């Protein structure tokens with residue numbers, strides 16, 4: 001199966017201009033992916049490339065611009081480079097000599113909770129065919145005899161020396177082995193929507209409306225993921241539009257679990273009338289990838305909203321905006337209706353940074369995050385929590401507004 005980006009670990013390659021970042025990307029992928037040149041500032045926008053690490057997992061490698069580019073355009077490039085940090089599961093910091101830019105960068109990555117491998121771009125042959133055999137890859141330890149082994153790495157930072165140009169297969173393997181070891185398991189283990197609640201043979205009803213917002217000719221990702229997971233579990237997936245719920249629920253062998261598009265929470269709950277548990281794709285994703293505890297606490301803030309409060313709607317993917325758009329039209333309408341308050345809404349689409357004045361929001365509402373990695377979703381939750389902003393999830397909010405009103 002070709003995995004989507006949302007289930008691939010993202011690895012950022014950082015360092016000064018000319019440190020050999022683009023060369024390292026080409027070395028890892030054994031291909032001419034990124035432009036390499038002695039000219040500083042060759043890599044401008046972050047470049048992402050999917051790559052399969054043999055016997056492991058497909059990953060997304062992101063090449064970035066140098067962090068020491070202080071020209072006017074360079075500042076913009078550095079800003080974009082920094083925006084990569086909340087998107088990744090692991091960082092490679094490439095250096096020739098370790099200095100202030102590397103210290104600052106590594107500190108920033110560590111503070112953001114990103115695991116770091118410091119990759120010294122050495123001369124071919126300088127460190128033998130691979131990492132020194134005496135070094136077992138334990139973080140913080142300096143490979144014996146490495147003349148430029150740096151002592152002031154923060155705790156938890158791994159290190160390796162490889163030539164970004166002209167390295168051999170064993171050096172590539174050593175680096176890949178370290179990447180494999182350092183990548184957190186949660187970055188490649190696909191989170192389960194149904195673990196613990198659905199067993200082989202169970203019948204699960206999926207309510208998938210085909211309306212003006214549905215893409216032509218296909219299902220949306222959470223629906224596809226749910227069907228696939230139910231097949232993996234050898235459960236029985238029944239897929240209907242809302243109008244056909246009655247046909248399935250009236251029989252003797254009615255499903256005990258109904259998963260609906262969140263927008264129909266109220267309608268579907270009434271129709272099912274207690275004969276099965278009703279949840280939504282977004283709520284299942286919240287449990288699998290998000291943070292139920294924070295989302296549940298955040299939901300309580302809805303009842304405290306008052307006139308003039310600002311609500312941040314975070315979409316995580318960018319899609320074409322329809323006239324009945326869930327994040328821009330429906331959630332604002334339902335939330336104002338429920339609270340009776342004149343609220344002010346801001347929408348963030350895709351992986352754009354959250355607003356600088358995040359702390360001024362009274363509530364943040366995130367979609368299920370089907371298109372982004374768990375780290376990317378969790379990062380946004382962490383940012384809201386750090387700014388003291390209650391955060392909840394689309395499906396959980398809509399259930400409150402439609403079912404518990």
Ligand SMILES: Nc1nc2c(ncn2[C@@H]2O[C@H](COP(=O)(O)OP(=O)(O)O)[C@@H](O)[C@H]2O)c(=O)[nH]1
Pocket residue numbers: 015016017018019020021022023024035036037038039040041042043066121122123124163164165166
């Ligand atoms: N000989 C040698 N040249 C290298 C090595 N790494 C990078 N270079 C050269 O240094 C220049 C900058 O490399 P590049 O990968 O574009 O650096 P970036 O700015 O960090 O992306 C290019 O001319 C590369 O060919 C290396 O390990 N050995």
Ligand SMILES: [Mg+2]
Pocket residue numbers: 021022023035036042043063064065
């Ligand atoms: Mg480059």
